Amino acid sequence: PSALLGGHRAAGSKSGVPDVRERTLIAVKPDGVQRRLVGQIIQRFEQRGFKLVGLKMLQVSDDLLSQHYCELRTKPFYPRLLEYMTSGPVVVMVWEGHKVVQASRTMVGHTNPLEAQAGTVRGDFSFHVSRNVVHASDSLEGAQREIQLWFQKKELLNWDCFDQILTCE
Numbered sequence: 001p002s003a004l005l006g007g008h009r010a011a012g013s014k015s016g017v018p019d020v021r022e023r024t025l026i027a028v029k030p031d032g033v034q035r036r037l038v039g040q041i042i043q044r045f046e047q048r049g050f051k052l053v054g055l056k057m058l059q060v061s062d063d064l065l066s067q068h069y070c071e072l073r074t075k076p077f078y079p080r081l082l083e084y085m086t087s088g089p090v091v092v093m094v095w096e097g098h099k100v101v102q103a104s105r106t107m108v109g110h111t112n113p114l115e116a117q118a119g120t121v122r123g124d125f126s127f128h129v130s131r132n133v134v135h136a137s138d139s140l141e142g143a144q145r146e147i148q149l150w151f152q153k154k155e156l157l158n159w160d161c162f163d164q165i166l167t168c169e
């Protein structure tokens with residue numbers, strides 16, 4: 001059990017034990033912050049059982065965004081995307097847990113909110129692709145790249161998750 005409670009096994013272990021150390025980057029975009037959705041989005045990840053290991057609010061620079069969205073630079077919507085993402089502060093987080101990358105993509109829903117299922121963040125809170133509330137890394141490699149881009153190592157905490165604290169006396 002100690003391996004499950006924040007143990008230090010290597011990512012991708014084939015021991016059959018769930019890899020609880022996988023991490024992903026989730027960001028509440030400026031429209032989500034403006035609409036006071038930060039709490040509800042955090043709640044969904046906590047409820048699902050994932051562990052928050054990093055969290056901060058910031059006004060994003062063009063430079064950071066151009067690195068974050070480097071694959072989209074040639075898209076026609078790219079200038080609008082930069083404008084959107086710098087229109088106000090974002091809340092960026094790192095969540096940890098078994099298959100958290102895949103699970104969060106499912107929880108966040110389709111890029112275009114009109115195609116996102118009800119029950120997903122985008123399906124429940126948005127209706128337009130250029131105001132889709134939240135970002136979630138789309139692969140393990142993408143998550144590693146994005147976490148390094150947005151967070152310094154010292155900003156991410158390894159903490160043990162106990163079901164209950166019984167030492168209250």
Ligand code: ADP
Binds near residue numbers: 077130131136
């Ligand atoms: P995702 O955010 O689901 O990983 P992409 O990486 O394809 O999707 O796109 C990044 C972001 O760019 C989207 O979340 C959305 O905010 C914006 N975007 C994508 N496609 C469009 C589009 N056709 N028009 C406007 N904005 C778009």
